[in-house]
Every structure is written in structure tokens, then in C-alpha cells.
Amino acid sequence: MLRKFGKVFKKSQRLASFSSEKPPKEASLITCPSQLRPYAHKIWSDVREFVNEECIPLEPKFLAHEFSENRWNVVPEMEELKAKAKSAGLWNLFVPFNIDEDLQFGRGLTNLEYAFMAEEMGRCLIGSEPFNCSPPDTGNMEVLIKYGTEEQKSEWLEPLLDGKIRSCFGMTEIAVASSDATNIESSITSCGDDYVLNGRKWWTSMSLHPNCELCIFMGKTDFSGRLGPGRIHHCMRLIGNCERSIELMKDRLRSRVAFGKKLSEQGVWKERVGLSRVETDQARLMTLLAAHKMDTVGAKVAAKEIAMIKIIAPNVAQTVVDRAIQAHGAAGMSSDFPLATFMTWARSLRLADGPDEVHVNSLAKLEMKN
Structure with missing residues (x-):
């Protein structure tokens, strides 16, 4: 069993008890976990153990909940899993080093190293959320890390990184073929100190989650950036x-x-x-x-x-x-x-x-x- 279960860190202590290590500057393609550097291999091993011993045994409970009238309520066991994973330092592993070189938000893993962790999470229906590595939160946090103001990071990024809130992603529109992003009809226009959002979305991932407090809204504007x-x-x-x-x-x-x-x-x-x-x-x-x-x-x-x-x-x-x-x-x-x-x-x-x-x-x- 994983050893470090118990306490939940405050925001400023999110990963304070766990040292993070920068990856080597010259990285080679690796094809199996045994080739991971020792630091990353230890995280991978702990993730695998956590998924096998903590997450998979709870699958029947979460599957039953999915088909119940309470499906949009938070399962108490999920919050317990998140607390255990956070206390073990298995938290926000998705944040890639190339957008977090000062190691403010993640554990200093590369995209390649994280691929091995994500595979282990994918072996279980609930494998990502206990590690705060669930979509669309991960992509939304990447957007805030790369483009967010300090005020936006304080208000939205910090609680997302702490797992206190969830977020949704609004792209698909009912009136157009949204697979072609140039078809998007929703607009985002500046109005004084505010922006006006005008459009209709559906299939907005995670919007019905009770802890959802932020929406990343896709619309036409004069600003663009590459997805992470x-x-x-x-x-x-x-x-x-x-x-x-x-x-x-x-x-x-x-x-x-x-x-x-x-x-x-x-x-x-x-x-x-x-x-x-x-x-x-x-x-x-x-x-x-x-x-x-x-x-x-x-x-x-x-x-x-x-x-x-x-x-x-x-x-x-x-x-x-x-x-x-x-x-x-x-x-x-x-x-x-x-x-x-x-x-x-x-x-x-x-x-x-x-x-x-x-x-x-x-x-x-x-x-x-x-």
C-alpha cells in the first residue's frame, strides 16, 4: 500500500512536502517505464499502485452511482481518494515542464513521462480524477497557466490546482458543424472593462458537475493561442x-x-x-x-x-x-x-x-x- 495517506495540504502547501526534479535538458525517446529516470519511475510506480489498490476496487460503486438518480452528486469516496493522492504527492502530474519550468504547478514531468502515468490512470474508469488530472480541467488549467492574468490565476487556477472546483469547456454549437472551428458562431467582444459572450453551446463537458465554477468558452475574437x-x-x-x-x-x-x-x-x-x-x-x-x-x-x-x-x-x-x-x-x-x-x-x-x-x-x- 502507498504510505503517505492522511493529511490534505493547504493551498500554499500543495506539494510542499515533496521535492520536484527538473528533467534532463537532452531527452531521449523512451518506450517502457523501466527507462524512466528514477524520479519519474517512482511517481509512475506509485500511480500504478494507487490505481490498482485504491481506484479499481471502487469501480463497482462508481458505476452504480453513474446510473442512479444521484449521478450529479459528488461521490464521497472520490474526495477521499483525492485527499490520499494529494497527500502522497500524486497530484497535478499532467502539468508539463515546458510550461512550468519553475515548478510552480506540477511535479516537473515531461509529456513523454506523463504518458506512462496517464496510461495507468486509463486502466480504471475513475483513474484520472483522484490525481486532479481529469479533462477538461487539465486543458483549462494549461490555458490559465499560459495565458491567464495573475488575478485570473488567483481566482480560478489556484482552486483548480487544489481540486476544490471543477471547470467545463464550451466549444460545440448546436447550429453548426463544430468539427470545423471556423464555423463557430459564438462571439466574444470587448465592452469597456468587460467582454460580451454571445452564442449557444451544447455538449459542454462537465457543466453539470456540482463543483463546476469556470467555463472556458470558445468564440471568435482577435486573440488566439495553440492548445496545449x-x-x-x-x-x-x-x-x-x-x-x-x-x-x-x-x-x-x-x-x-x-x-x-x-x-x-x-x-x-x-x-x-x-x-x-x-x-x-x-x-x-x-x-x-x-x-x-x-x-x-x-x-x-x-x-x-x-x-x-x-x-x-x-x-x-x-x-x-x-x-x-x-x-x-x-x-x-x-x-x-x-x-x-x-x-x-x-x-x-x-x-x-x-x-x-x-x-x-x-x-x-x-x-x-x-
């Missing part, structure tokens, strides 16, 4: 979805007999397990490469790899999770297992994280330039 590394966090977590699905699939195949022999001994299932391993590892390696390039050459130069992984990861997750569901039969569609939720999430990300068609088109344009 949160753009590939979903892909990182999807690899974790795949790994957990493979684990559950293998356990099921070993325990079920059909037509005189175990499913694990039947050729069709050997093929499906083998393909799932190949596809998951391919998706992981592409995700790691994208993260590495974001660290070393920036998101703009890494646009090609980012587009590729946004195509690959959700499609691979859909395929692998579908095989796991098939192995479980009717149980795979029930709330007794996380598989149906994994499937819904993978499918929704092919829209929420940008449609496949947009990413393929962007990739083709970049390819044709070479």
Missing part, C-alpha cells in the same frame, strides 16, 4: 483502456469452456488476443513518439504525429474493447465490468477529440507538403 499537451492526454488514457480490456479478456477466456475446451485454447480467440497486443503496442509507441516530439520540438512541429495518434488511439481502443466485450458475452455489456463504458468513451472521442475525417485531412495536407 492536453490534446493527447485522451490518447494516453485510451492505451490504459486497451491494457485493462486485454487483462479482463484473458481472465475470461481462461475461465470459460465452450464446445469441450477453454475459450483460451480456441484458435479464433488466440488470434484476437494476439492482434490486440499488436495493435495496443503500436498505438502506445505512436503516442509516446507524439509526446516526445511535443517535448523536444513543440506541438506545432509535432502536428503530424498528434493527428496520427488521434486517428489511431480511439479506433484501436474500439477494436480491442469490442473483442473483450465479445469474450464476456452479455456480461461485457453490463455495469459489472468497465468495458461498456470504455467502448462508449472510445467511440465518443472520435467526435469529442476531433472527428477522424478532420485529423486524416490535416495529416494528408501535412504529408503532401513533403
